[in-house]
Amino acid sequence: xxxxxxxxxxxxxxxxxxxxxxxxxxxxxxxxxxxxxxxxxxxxxxxxxxxxxxxxxxxxxxxxxxxxxxxxxxxxxxxxxxxxxxxxxxxxxxxxxxxxxxxxxxxxxxxxxxxxxxxxxxxxxxxxxxxxxxxxxxxxxxxxxxxxxxxxxxxxxxxxxxxxxxxxxxxxxxxxxxxxxxxxxxxxxxxxxxxxxxxxxxxxxxxxxxxxxxx
Amino acid sequence: xxxxxxxxxxxxxxxxxxxxxxxxxxxxxxxxxxxxxxxxxxxxxxxxxxxxxxxxxxxxxxxxxxxxxxxxxxxxxxxxxxxxxxxxxxxxxxxxxxxxxxxxxxxxxxxxxxxxxxxxxxxxxxxxxxxxxxxxxxxxxxxxxxxxxxxxxxxxxxxxxxxxxxxxxxxxxxxxxxxxxxxxxxxxxxxxxxxxxxxxxxxxxxxxxxxxxxxxxxxxxxxxxxxxxxxxxxxxxxxxxxxxxxxxxxxxxxxxxxxxxxxxxxxxxxxxxxxxxxxxxxxxxxxxxxxxxxxxxxxxxxxxxxxxxxxxxxxxxxxxxxxxxxxxxxxxxxxxxxxxxxxxxxxxxxxxxxxxxxxxxxxxxxxxxxxxxxxxxxxxxxxxxxxxxxxxxxx
Numbered sequence: 001x002x003x004x005x006x007x008x009x010x011x012x013x014x015x016x017x018x019x020x021x022x023x024x025x026x027x028x029x030x031x032x033x034x035x036x037x038x039x040x041x042x043x044x045x046x047x048x049x050x051x052x053x054x055x056x057x058x059x060x061x062x063x064x065x066x067x068x069x070x071x072x073x074x075x076x077x078x079x080x081x082x083x084x085x086x087x088x089x090x091x092x093x094x095x096x097x098x099x100x101x102x103x104x105x106x107x108x109x110x111x112x113x114x115x116x117x118x119x120x121x122x123x124x125x126x127x128x129x130x131x132x133x134x135x136x137x138x139x140x141x142x143x144x145x146x147x148x149x150x151x152x153x154x155x156x157x158x159x160x161x162x163x164x165x166x167x168x169x170x171x172x173x174x175x176x177x178x179x180x181x182x183x184x185x186x187x188x189x190x191x192x193x194x195x196x197x198x199x200x201x202x203x204x205x206x207x208x209x210x211x212x213x214x215x
Numbered sequence: 216x217x218x219x220x221x222x223x224x225x226x227x228x229x230x231x232x233x234x235x236x237x238x239x240x241x242x243x244x245x246x247x248x249x250x251x252x253x254x255x256x257x258x259x260x261x262x263x264x265x266x267x268x269x270x271x272x273x274x275x276x277x278x279x280x281x282x283x284x285x286x287x288x289x290x291x292x293x294x295x296x297x298x299x300x301x302x303x304x305x306x307x308x309x310x311x312x313x314x315x316x317x318x319x320x321x322x323x324x325x326x327x328x329x330x331x332x333x334x335x336x337x338x339x340x341x342x343x344x345x346x347x348x349x350x351x352x353x354x355x356x357x358x359x360x361x362x363x364x365x366x367x368x369x370x371x372x373x374x375x376x377x378x379x380x381x382x383x384x385x386x387x388x389x390x391x392x393x394x395x396x397x398x399x400x401x402x403x404x405x406x407x408x409x410x411x412x413x414x415x416x417x418x419x420x421x422x423x424x425x426x427x428x429x430x431x432x433x434x435x436x437x438x439x440x441x442x443x444x445x446x447x448x449x450x451x452x453x454x455x456x457x458x459x460x461x462x463x464x465x466x467x468x469x470x471x472x473x474x475x476x477x478x479x480x481x482x483x484x485x486x487x488x489x490x491x492x493x494x495x496x497x498x499x500x501x502x503x504x505x506x507x508x509x510x511x512x513x514x515x516x517x518x519x520x521x522x523x524x525x526x527x528x529x530x531x532x533x534x535x536x537x538x539x540x541x542x543x544x545x546x547x548x549x550x551x552x553x554x555x556x557x558x559x560x561x562x563x564x565x566x567x568x569x570x571x572x573x574x575x576x577x578x579x580x581x582x583x584x585x586x587x588x589x590x591x592x593x594x595x596x597x598x599x600x601x602x603x604x605x606x607x608x609x610x
Contacts, residue, residue, distance in 0.1 A: 122552075
């Protein structure tokens, strides 16, 4: 049924040959067109990429979208720690503020000594926080139409992780903060170690039952 | 036949283009992708509801909004029910295993593609570069003839050829019919995308191909169809190969622009990221020596940036591929990203020479036959023990 590699193919009549030649040209053209657009989508920005940005975007996204800049141009130079705490209302209604819990520390503990880390530990919070950071400014205002989604994602992850901290009381609010701990330069390097660890403390987010749906 | 020279050249060119190339590489790629996806889905099985199901912090409503805005689709969102999720998730595992085994690859590769896209689109803020590569490559794979060798399909065809009969593929036809009914049922499940049309096109092509083989045995229409699908396969393999080069090219070229990679200490920082440090002692050992970090940092950048250009040199290429695979194996362990590393190893492997793959394939099948024979012998020994042994056991 299939020609094995290396076996001679059939001899083509003239019309077949013409049909196959046209097909070959169209297919090869389509393949090269596709590759050119993918190339432009991952190449550094330039006038060509800007001029045809719409065509490139329309062709490549979402199915062929890609990003291979893992550790490039610079590797990450800080470990981001995300922490969260809850405010609960007991039966009497007096609010109680819980202790800060490091969500990142939970992830790190799960990744340690694990040769097959799960996306639940290695990616979920890490990517959600990247998403939040990319869609908010330093005053914690959304800079993107998806900002609210990113905040909701982080909020729900924190609620999921801190569910036991409420000890059965009703959760009324949640607060998240982060700290970027720089990786010290290698001991042979003459680069000065970065001393400051950028903090950001987000405002209290009110929590409703709707926020916890499904968790 | 006496043809003028340009026509003769065209004939030779078309004959070359209409023959499927890199069949073994495509088969290896298929086995790799199916195996990696199956392993990944089984690994995440305990977390499946948290990552893509009803317990996900990325709720179905949030996913639906992004899917609509981005013109994606996800089969997982067709119903909010828990059992639907379980059906799709386990269906994806079955599709991955069937793809790996090469069972009805023409249809299975498309089902696999739909499963991969559905799971990824359910939460696009979860994956890493490994998931990204899987999505792109699964798309390309659906256009290849990845079941021509090393597959259950190939075994079935070889058996039919040995018996001198045309292949009577009832299961394949039944699957085609079932997929048609299914597609009719769900055609409105891909709003704002061309996916319904694409899937119908796959289905129609599958049907035409079956019909040509069923009713026009030996006819030129069949040869023509085979030639067109072979050309499509060749183009898809070309795209896969260039895509791998683009991955390495961008990874390498962007690193060259970074000051830390220029001074040769890029690896030091990569080895000190908590999320990618399953074995702190191992990472510490590697990061301790200035010369090791320098050599590995520079080696990585050089090899990645040079990859597309070195492929032209046959001898050098194979050494390069071996080095790349070893490096990815090491990265998978040290940085704790085994599925991403496996994707890159499989992508490297499509550049291995056919003669080497045939040799490895023959070796593997010989080994499998020997193990199988030994198992059969053991079984028959257990069933009918030689009298002496039975006696001794009783005594």
